[in-house]
Amino acid sequence: MDANPTLGMLLEAAIAAEDALADLGESIDAEWSYVNDLRQAWSDRLDEVASGPQGAQPAGPAVVAAIGLAIDEVGRIADPHRAIDWLSTFPQVVLLAAGAAIGPTSDGRAG
Amino acid sequence: MRFQDAARDGRAVVYAAIQGDPLVARAAELLSQASQAERILARAVMNGESTEADRWRRMFPTLFGPAPVAGEASAAGEPGCSALERSEAILTASLAVAERGEQVRSQVRGAIVEELTARLLARRSPAAAIRRERRILFDGVPAEIHPYDVTVEVSGSFEAFDCKWGARGINADVLYQLDDARTHAFDEEEPLRVAIVVFDAERSCRIRLEAQTAPYAQTRLVALEQLDSLARPGPAGQ
Numbered sequence: 001m002d003a004n005p006t007l008g009m010l011l012e013a014a015i016a017a018e019d020a021l022a023d024l025g026e027s028i029d030a031e032w033s034y035v036n037d038l039r040q041a042w043s044d045r046l047d048e049v050a051s052g053p054q055g056a057q058p059a060g061p062a063v064v065a066a067i068g069l070a071i072d073e074v075g076r077i078a079d080p081h082r083a084i085d086w087l088s089t090f091p092q093v094v095l096l097a098a099g100a101a102i103g104p105t106s107d108g109r110a111g
Numbered sequence: 112m113r114f115q116d117a118a119r120d121g122r123a124v125v126y127a128a129i130q131g132d133p134l135v136a137r138a139a140e141l142l143s144q145a146s147q148a149e150r151i152l153a154r155a156v157m158n159g160e161s162t163e164a165d166r167w168r169r170m171f172p173t174l175f176g177p178a179p180v181a182g183e184a185s186a187a188g189e190p191g192c193s194a195l196e197r198s199e200a201i202l203t204a205s206l207a208v209a210e211r212g213e214q215v216r217s218q219v220r221g222a223i224v225e226e227l228t229a230r231l232l233a234r235r236s237p238a239a240a241i242r243r244e245r246r247i248l249f250d251g252v253p254a255e256i257h258p259y260d261v262t263v264e265v266s267g268s269f270e271a272f273d274c275k276w277g278a279r280g281i282n283a284d285v286l287y288q289l290d291d292a293r294t295h296a297f298d299e300e301e302p303l304r305v306a307i308v309v310f311d312a313e314r315s316c317r318i319r320l321e322a323q324t325a326p327y328a329q330t331r332l333v334a335l336e337q338l339d340s341l342a343r344p345g346p347a348g349q
Binding site for chain 2: 031033034037038041042045062063065066069070073076077082084085086087088089092093096097099102103
Protein backbone atom coordinates (compact mmCIF):
# COMPACT_ATOMS: atom_id res chain seq x y z
CA MET A 1 0.00 0.00 0.00
CA ASP A 2 1.16 3.52 -0.88
CA ALA A 3 2.50 5.48 2.11
CA ASN A 4 0.00 8.26 1.35
CA PRO A 5 -2.94 6.47 -0.22
CA THR A 6 -5.96 8.12 -1.72
CA LEU A 7 -9.38 7.12 -0.43
CA GLY A 8 -9.90 5.30 -3.73
CA MET A 9 -6.84 3.10 -3.09
CA LEU A 10 -8.16 2.18 0.36
CA LEU A 11 -11.56 1.33 -1.05
CA GLU A 12 -10.00 -0.87 -3.73
CA ALA A 13 -8.26 -2.77 -0.91
CA ALA A 14 -11.61 -3.02 0.87
CA ILE A 15 -13.22 -4.49 -2.26
CA ALA A 16 -10.49 -7.14 -2.34
CA ALA A 17 -11.22 -7.94 1.32
CA GLU A 18 -14.94 -8.17 0.54
CA ASP A 19 -14.09 -10.63 -2.25
CA ALA A 20 -12.10 -12.76 0.18
CA LEU A 21 -15.03 -12.79 2.60
CA ALA A 22 -17.37 -13.86 -0.19
CA ASP A 23 -14.99 -16.63 -1.24
CA LEU A 24 -15.16 -17.95 2.34
CA GLY A 25 -18.92 -17.46 2.69
CA GLU A 26 -19.83 -19.17 -0.57
CA SER A 27 -18.60 -22.46 0.87
CA ILE A 28 -22.08 -22.59 2.45
CA ASP A 29 -23.76 -24.03 -0.64
CA ALA A 30 -27.29 -22.94 0.28
CA GLU A 31 -26.15 -19.31 0.50
CA TRP A 32 -24.09 -19.15 -2.71
CA SER A 33 -26.47 -16.81 -4.51
CA TYR A 34 -27.05 -14.58 -1.50
CA VAL A 35 -23.31 -14.33 -0.84
CA ASN A 36 -22.55 -13.33 -4.41
CA ASP A 37 -25.44 -10.87 -4.58
CA LEU A 38 -24.12 -9.24 -1.41
CA ARG A 39 -20.59 -9.20 -2.81
CA GLN A 40 -21.79 -7.50 -5.98
CA ALA A 41 -24.03 -4.94 -4.33
CA TRP A 42 -21.55 -3.79 -1.69
CA SER A 43 -18.55 -3.86 -4.04
CA ASP A 44 -20.53 -1.68 -6.45
CA ARG A 45 -21.21 0.80 -3.65
CA LEU A 46 -17.55 0.88 -2.55
CA ASP A 47 -16.48 1.30 -6.18
CA GLU A 48 -19.01 4.09 -6.66
CA VAL A 49 -17.35 6.07 -3.85
CA ALA A 50 -13.83 5.15 -5.02
CA SER A 51 -14.60 6.37 -8.54
CA GLY A 52 -16.27 9.56 -7.37
CA PRO A 53 -14.73 12.88 -6.37
CA GLN A 54 -13.88 11.62 -2.87
CA GLY A 55 -11.85 8.75 -4.27
CA ALA A 56 -9.06 10.92 -5.64
CA GLN A 57 -8.54 12.73 -2.34
CA PRO A 58 -5.67 11.73 -0.05
CA ALA A 59 -6.96 9.82 2.96
CA GLY A 60 -6.20 11.18 6.41
CA PRO A 61 -4.22 9.06 8.88
CA ALA A 62 -7.29 8.18 10.95
CA VAL A 63 -9.12 6.93 7.86
CA VAL A 64 -6.07 4.93 6.71
CA ALA A 65 -5.84 3.31 10.15
CA ALA A 66 -9.58 2.66 10.38
CA ILE A 67 -9.91 0.97 7.00
CA GLY A 68 -6.66 -0.94 7.54
CA LEU A 69 -7.95 -2.28 10.86
CA ALA A 70 -11.31 -3.21 9.34
CA ILE A 71 -9.51 -5.16 6.59
CA ASP A 72 -7.38 -6.84 9.26
CA GLU A 73 -10.50 -7.71 11.28
CA VAL A 74 -12.17 -9.51 8.39
CA GLY A 75 -8.88 -11.23 7.59
CA ARG A 76 -9.16 -12.97 10.97
CA ILE A 77 -12.47 -14.61 10.10
CA ALA A 78 -12.28 -18.32 9.40
CA ASP A 79 -15.91 -19.33 9.91
CA PRO A 80 -18.00 -19.07 6.70
CA HIS A 81 -21.19 -18.21 8.60
CA ARG A 82 -19.50 -15.29 10.28
CA ALA A 83 -18.02 -14.30 6.91
CA ILE A 84 -21.57 -13.99 5.54
CA ASP A 85 -22.51 -11.70 8.44
CA TRP A 86 -19.43 -9.58 7.72
CA LEU A 87 -20.14 -9.30 3.99
CA SER A 88 -22.81 -6.81 5.02
CA THR A 89 -21.14 -5.32 8.10
CA PHE A 90 -17.65 -4.71 6.69
CA PRO A 91 -18.66 -2.33 3.86
CA GLN A 92 -20.75 -0.31 6.30
CA VAL A 93 -17.75 0.10 8.61
CA VAL A 94 -15.54 1.11 5.68
CA LEU A 95 -18.05 3.59 4.24
CA LEU A 96 -18.55 5.14 7.67
CA ALA A 97 -14.79 5.55 8.13
CA ALA A 98 -14.55 7.06 4.64
CA GLY A 99 -17.25 9.59 5.48
CA ALA A 100 -19.48 8.22 2.71
CA ALA A 101 -23.17 7.40 2.85
CA ILE A 102 -24.09 3.75 3.33
CA GLY A 103 -26.76 4.00 0.59
CA PRO A 104 -28.34 4.49 -1.83
CA THR A 105 -30.18 1.20 -1.67
CA SER A 106 -30.50 -1.29 -4.49
CA ASP A 107 -33.73 0.31 -5.67
CA GLY A 108 -32.17 3.73 -5.89
CA ARG A 109 -33.49 5.34 -2.73
CA ALA A 110 -31.11 7.12 -0.37
CA GLY A 111 -29.90 4.87 2.39
CA MET B 112 -58.58 -12.67 16.24
CA ARG B 113 -57.09 -12.98 19.69
CA PHE B 114 -53.64 -12.93 21.24
CA GLN B 115 -52.30 -15.54 23.61
CA ASP B 116 -49.05 -16.10 25.52
CA ALA B 117 -46.81 -18.70 23.93
CA ALA B 118 -46.64 -22.09 25.64
CA ARG B 119 -43.97 -22.30 28.36
CA ASP B 120 -42.08 -25.14 26.72
CA GLY B 121 -38.38 -25.90 27.13
CA ARG B 122 -37.33 -23.46 24.44
CA ALA B 123 -39.37 -20.67 26.00
CA VAL B 124 -37.86 -21.25 29.44
CA VAL B 125 -34.29 -21.20 28.12
CA TYR B 126 -34.94 -18.18 25.95
CA ALA B 127 -36.65 -16.30 28.78
CA ALA B 128 -33.39 -16.55 30.72
CA ILE B 129 -31.54 -14.99 27.78
CA GLN B 130 -34.15 -12.23 27.47
CA GLY B 131 -33.83 -11.55 31.19
CA ASP B 132 -30.06 -11.12 31.07
CA PRO B 133 -29.30 -7.57 32.33
CA LEU B 134 -26.85 -7.15 29.45
CA VAL B 135 -29.75 -7.44 26.99
CA ALA B 136 -31.66 -4.62 28.68
CA ARG B 137 -28.54 -2.44 28.97
CA ALA B 138 -27.56 -2.87 25.32
CA ALA B 139 -31.13 -2.34 24.08
CA GLU B 140 -31.53 0.85 26.09
CA LEU B 141 -28.26 2.25 24.74
CA LEU B 142 -29.14 1.29 21.18
CA SER B 143 -32.58 2.85 21.48
CA GLN B 144 -30.81 6.21 21.86
CA ALA B 145 -28.00 5.53 19.40
CA SER B 146 -27.17 7.13 16.07
CA GLN B 147 -26.92 4.99 12.93
CA ALA B 148 -23.12 5.00 13.20
CA GLU B 149 -23.30 3.76 16.79
CA ARG B 150 -25.65 0.98 15.75
CA ILE B 151 -23.18 -0.07 13.04
CA LEU B 152 -20.46 -0.06 15.72
CA ALA B 153 -22.57 -2.38 17.88
CA ARG B 154 -23.26 -4.69 14.95
CA ALA B 155 -19.57 -4.88 14.04
CA VAL B 156 -18.31 -5.48 17.58
CA MET B 157 -20.98 -8.07 18.43
CA ASN B 158 -20.09 -9.88 15.16
CA GLY B 159 -16.36 -9.38 15.54
CA GLU B 160 -13.35 -11.53 16.24
CA SER B 161 -11.35 -8.94 18.16
CA THR B 162 -12.29 -7.97 21.71
CA GLU B 163 -9.66 -5.21 22.09
CA ALA B 164 -11.55 -1.98 22.71
CA ASP B 165 -8.88 0.28 21.28
CA ARG B 166 -8.91 -1.49 17.90
CA TRP B 167 -12.61 -0.75 17.62
CA ARG B 168 -12.15 2.88 18.67
CA ARG B 169 -9.61 3.33 15.89
CA MET B 170 -11.90 1.55 13.40
CA PHE B 171 -14.62 4.15 14.09
CA PRO B 172 -12.84 7.51 13.96
CA THR B 173 -16.10 9.39 13.40
CA LEU B 174 -17.26 8.21 16.83
CA PHE B 175 -14.02 8.17 18.84
CA GLY B 176 -11.73 10.54 16.93
CA PRO B 177 -10.72 14.02 18.06
CA ALA B 178 -13.83 15.56 16.53
CA PRO B 179 -16.69 13.02 16.57
CA VAL B 180 -19.26 13.89 13.94
CA ALA B 181 -21.39 10.88 13.15
CA GLY B 182 -22.62 10.24 16.66
CA GLU B 183 -23.26 13.83 17.52
CA ALA B 184 -26.86 13.49 18.58
CA SER B 185 -29.03 10.84 20.09
CA ALA B 186 -31.25 9.32 17.43
CA ALA B 187 -34.18 10.03 19.69
CA GLY B 188 -33.07 13.62 20.16
CA GLU B 189 -33.15 13.10 23.89
CA PRO B 190 -30.82 14.76 26.35
CA GLY B 191 -28.39 12.53 28.16
CA CYS B 192 -24.75 11.61 28.11
CA SER B 193 -22.39 13.09 25.55
CA ALA B 194 -21.94 11.43 22.16
CA LEU B 195 -18.52 10.12 23.16
CA GLU B 196 -19.81 8.73 26.47
CA ARG B 197 -22.66 7.02 24.67
CA SER B 198 -20.33 5.52 22.05
CA GLU B 199 -18.05 4.25 24.83
CA ALA B 200 -21.00 2.70 26.65
CA ILE B 201 -22.19 1.00 23.45
CA LEU B 202 -18.67 -0.31 22.81
CA THR B 203 -18.44 -1.70 26.36
CA ALA B 204 -21.83 -3.44 26.14
CA SER B 205 -21.08 -4.79 22.66
CA LEU B 206 -17.74 -6.22 23.80
CA ALA B 207 -19.53 -7.90 26.71
CA VAL B 208 -21.78 -9.62 24.16
CA ALA B 209 -18.83 -10.54 21.92
CA GLU B 210 -17.03 -12.14 24.85
CA ARG B 211 -19.82 -14.67 25.30
CA GLY B 212 -19.47 -18.03 23.55
CA GLU B 213 -20.57 -18.22 19.93
CA GLN B 214 -23.95 -19.84 20.59
CA VAL B 215 -24.80 -17.60 23.53
CA ARG B 216 -23.79 -14.43 21.72
CA SER B 217 -26.06 -15.37 18.87
CA GLN B 218 -29.02 -15.76 21.25
CA VAL B 219 -28.16 -12.55 23.10
CA ARG B 220 -27.96 -10.57 19.86
CA GLY B 221 -31.42 -11.78 18.85
CA ALA B 222 -32.83 -10.89 22.25
CA ILE B 223 -31.29 -7.42 22.02
CA VAL B 224 -33.06 -6.71 18.70
CA GLU B 225 -36.38 -7.80 20.22
CA GLU B 226 -35.88 -5.68 23.33
CA LEU B 227 -34.75 -2.71 21.24
CA THR B 228 -37.88 -3.04 19.10
CA ALA B 229 -40.12 -3.16 22.17
CA ARG B 230 -38.43 -0.10 23.72
CA LEU B 231 -38.76 1.96 20.55
CA LEU B 232 -42.42 0.98 20.16
CA ALA B 233 -43.03 1.99 23.78
CA ARG B 234 -42.30 5.59 22.83
CA ARG B 235 -45.52 5.79 20.82
CA SER B 236 -47.76 3.06 22.25
CA PRO B 237 -48.88 2.32 25.82
CA ALA B 238 -46.36 0.07 27.54
CA ALA B 239 -49.08 -2.37 28.55
CA ALA B 240 -49.99 -2.88 24.89
CA ILE B 241 -46.52 -4.04 23.93
CA ARG B 242 -46.18 -7.77 24.45
CA ARG B 243 -43.53 -10.38 23.80
CA GLU B 244 -43.67 -13.98 22.63
CA ARG B 245 -47.35 -13.98 21.69
CA ARG B 246 -49.39 -16.16 19.42
CA ILE B 247 -52.19 -14.80 17.29
CA LEU B 248 -55.21 -17.08 17.01
CA PHE B 249 -57.89 -17.03 14.33
CA ASP B 250 -61.14 -18.96 14.15
CA GLY B 251 -60.71 -22.22 12.30
CA VAL B 252 -57.00 -21.71 11.67
CA PRO B 253 -54.35 -23.87 13.38
CA ALA B 254 -52.06 -21.80 15.62
CA GLU B 255 -48.54 -21.12 14.38
CA ILE B 256 -45.84 -22.99 16.27
CA HIS B 257 -43.55 -19.99 16.66
CA PRO B 258 -44.79 -16.97 18.59
CA TYR B 259 -44.36 -13.43 17.31
CA ASP B 260 -41.39 -11.67 18.88
CA VAL B 261 -43.20 -8.42 19.64
CA THR B 262 -46.85 -7.42 19.28
CA VAL B 263 -48.66 -4.15 19.81
CA GLU B 264 -52.12 -4.96 21.05
CA VAL B 265 -54.16 -1.81 20.65
CA SER B 266 -57.73 -2.42 19.56
CA GLY B 267 -58.24 -1.37 15.96
CA SER B 268 -54.50 -0.97 15.39
CA PHE B 269 -52.83 -4.31 16.02
CA GLU B 270 -49.24 -4.95 14.95
CA ALA B 271 -46.95 -7.98 14.87
CA PHE B 272 -43.16 -7.87 14.51
CA ASP B 273 -40.56 -10.50 13.85
CA CYS B 274 -37.03 -9.44 14.78
CA LYS B 275 -33.75 -10.53 13.22
CA TRP B 276 -30.13 -9.77 13.94
CA GLY B 277 -29.09 -9.98 10.29
CA ALA B 278 -30.54 -10.01 6.80
CA ARG B 279 -29.74 -13.69 6.53
CA GLY B 280 -32.47 -14.33 9.11
CA ILE B 281 -35.11 -13.32 6.57
CA ASN B 282 -36.58 -16.55 5.25
CA ALA B 283 -39.73 -18.02 3.74
CA ASP B 284 -41.10 -19.34 7.05
CA VAL B 285 -40.99 -15.90 8.66
CA LEU B 286 -42.51 -14.16 5.65
CA TYR B 287 -45.30 -16.72 5.29
CA GLN B 288 -46.14 -16.53 8.98
CA LEU B 289 -46.38 -12.74 8.95
CA ASP B 290 -48.38 -12.60 5.73
CA ASP B 291 -50.71 -15.40 6.82
CA ALA B 292 -51.46 -13.54 10.05
CA ARG B 293 -52.20 -10.34 8.14
CA THR B 294 -54.46 -12.18 5.70
CA HIS B 295 -56.39 -14.03 8.41
CA ALA B 296 -56.82 -10.80 10.34
CA PHE B 297 -58.16 -9.12 7.21
CA ASP B 298 -60.63 -12.00 6.78
CA GLU B 299 -61.88 -11.28 10.29
CA GLU B 300 -62.04 -7.54 9.51
CA GLU B 301 -59.33 -6.77 12.06
CA PRO B 302 -56.51 -4.57 10.76
CA LEU B 303 -53.13 -6.13 11.55
CA ARG B 304 -49.91 -4.50 10.37
CA VAL B 305 -46.95 -6.84 10.09
CA ALA B 306 -43.25 -5.98 9.86
CA ILE B 307 -39.86 -7.57 10.05
CA VAL B 308 -37.23 -5.66 12.04
CA VAL B 309 -33.64 -6.38 10.99
CA PHE B 310 -30.52 -5.01 12.66
CA ASP B 311 -28.73 -4.87 9.31
CA ALA B 312 -28.41 -2.49 6.36
CA GLU B 313 -31.44 -2.03 4.14
CA ARG B 314 -29.33 -2.86 1.08
CA SER B 315 -28.56 -6.34 2.44
CA CYS B 316 -32.16 -6.89 3.55
CA ARG B 317 -33.51 -5.99 0.10
CA ILE B 318 -31.11 -8.44 -1.54
CA ARG B 319 -32.33 -11.16 0.80
CA LEU B 320 -35.99 -10.27 0.31
CA GLU B 321 -35.78 -10.14 -3.47
CA ALA B 322 -34.60 -13.76 -3.52
CA GLN B 323 -37.63 -14.97 -1.56
CA THR B 324 -40.65 -16.57 -3.19
CA ALA B 325 -42.84 -16.07 -0.10
CA PRO B 326 -45.20 -13.08 -0.21
CA TYR B 327 -43.86 -9.91 1.41
CA ALA B 328 -45.49 -7.03 -0.47
CA GLN B 329 -47.62 -6.17 2.58
CA THR B 330 -44.87 -6.85 5.13
CA ARG B 331 -42.93 -3.75 6.05
CA LEU B 332 -39.18 -3.90 6.39
CA VAL B 333 -37.62 -1.96 9.25
CA ALA B 334 -33.90 -2.10 8.58
CA LEU B 335 -31.12 -0.60 10.70
CA GLU B 336 -31.49 2.77 8.96
CA GLN B 337 -35.22 2.96 9.84
CA LEU B 338 -35.25 1.70 13.43
CA ASP B 339 -36.28 5.07 14.83
CA SER B 340 -39.46 4.96 12.74
CA LEU B 341 -40.70 2.35 15.23
CA ALA B 342 -40.96 5.13 17.80
CA ARG B 343 -43.13 7.35 15.61
CA PRO B 344 -46.87 7.06 14.98
CA GLY B 345 -47.89 5.34 11.76
CA PRO B 346 -46.39 2.41 9.90
CA ALA B 347 -42.71 1.85 10.61
CA GLY B 348 -40.03 1.22 8.01
CA GLN B 349 -40.40 0.89 4.27
